[in-house]
Amino acid sequence: MISFDYTEDERILRDTVRDFARREIAPHARRWDEEERFPGEIIPKLAALGLLGMTVPEAYGGSALSMQQIAIVIEELARVDGSVAITVAAHNGLGTGHINFAGTDEQKRRYLPRLASGEALGAWGLTEPGSGSDAAGARTRAIRHADKWVITGNKTFITNGSVGSIYVILAVTTPEKKQRGITAFIVERGAPGFRVGKHIEKMGLHASDTVELIFEECAIPLENQLGPLDGGFIDTLQILDKGRISIGSMALGLGFGAYEAAREYAKERKQFGKPLADNQAIQFMLADSRTELEASRLLLRRAAWMQDRGQRTTLQSSMAKLYAAQAAMRACDRAIQIHGGYGYTREFPVERALRDAKLCEIGEGTNEVQRMVICRELLGRALAA
């Protein structure tokens, strides 16, 4: 039976995270953005709430949340700070999530408790300077020796790359097999031949750590192969089906935060002797934003609902992420417009929300890539029928 209500557990989770975000993150978000500094002090607090082990089973010290619950957490964090939201999303969904998804019992025992407790942050490296949307064009190479794997190449745009210490890295193992010749590896900070490259200066998400990673004949033990040989890209597609629900939820939170700020501002600010909110032009902007954000939430909740039932959500995840990212950009843009000149200043949070939301149209597959995935699914099924 489908319910549009949150369950009791989901309501408690939402209220807990909302309260935490308002107390511990919101008062600092503007400063962290301006200082362009990763707020390491928030990590133990996130861990204490169980928010760093959301994809980790309880047996390994995690909080084992459903996809529906993870979406709620990411939305609530993003309402006040996109940077903290992406830090948590990438750590849980990509780095940690990939180890939980494909790891052996031994790998899970070794890495998941450290990741869930916040002792170590996780990062995930697929993108390279020469291959983004075309991930199968990766050049980073892993060569097997008798007693080790040796990785050579560069990764870029890696979230948590310099603050993390456990990495999942995708590298080519059988070049002639293209995307079916890519394998995932676990690399620990301190591995010989591995170093962090330059920090990437960004338009938004200033308090999120984004860096290049450099592998120069980096040697890792054979047992650090994660998942089947040449199966890394196939596993990645499943990781991204979940990750796109997280990024869509981040967009939803950013859009909602901006929309609510605009709604309150419109009620308070007076021009021509009456509140801005008395003008139909302003009301219509609020109506459009709220409608599109609610539609985003329904798409995201359906994709998460299917994930939690073990169903394949490639189509639903891409549709939800594409729509939510665009809805968020429109909501942030309208929110700035409703704030007028003040919206263009850093004194109000809506310009930061717009800068942060733009990433949701790019990361984990651009809008164009989502459309390609959606069409592949639609036409693929049509052809097969």
Ligand SMILES: Cc1cc2nc3c(=O)[nH]c(=O)nc-3n(C[C@H](O)[C@H](O)[C@H](O)COP(=O)(O)OP(=O)(O)OC[C@H]3O[C@@H](n4cnc5c(N)ncnc54)[C@H](O)[C@@H]3O)c2cc1C
């Ligand atoms: C803040 C941030 C954090 C990130 N975090 C991570 C991370 O943790 N790990 C990771 O691995 N990656 C990460 N990324 C990388 C991100 O996933 C890529 O930037 C994204 O996939 C796009 O790749 P690209 O930047 O190389 O763009 P390109 O692939 O070069 O695309 C450029 C433009 O061309 C379009 N385009 C490309 N191919 C086609 C086509 N066939 N048809 C139509 N249009 C096309 C794209 O949609 C885009 O508009 C992050 C990026 C950012 C900005």
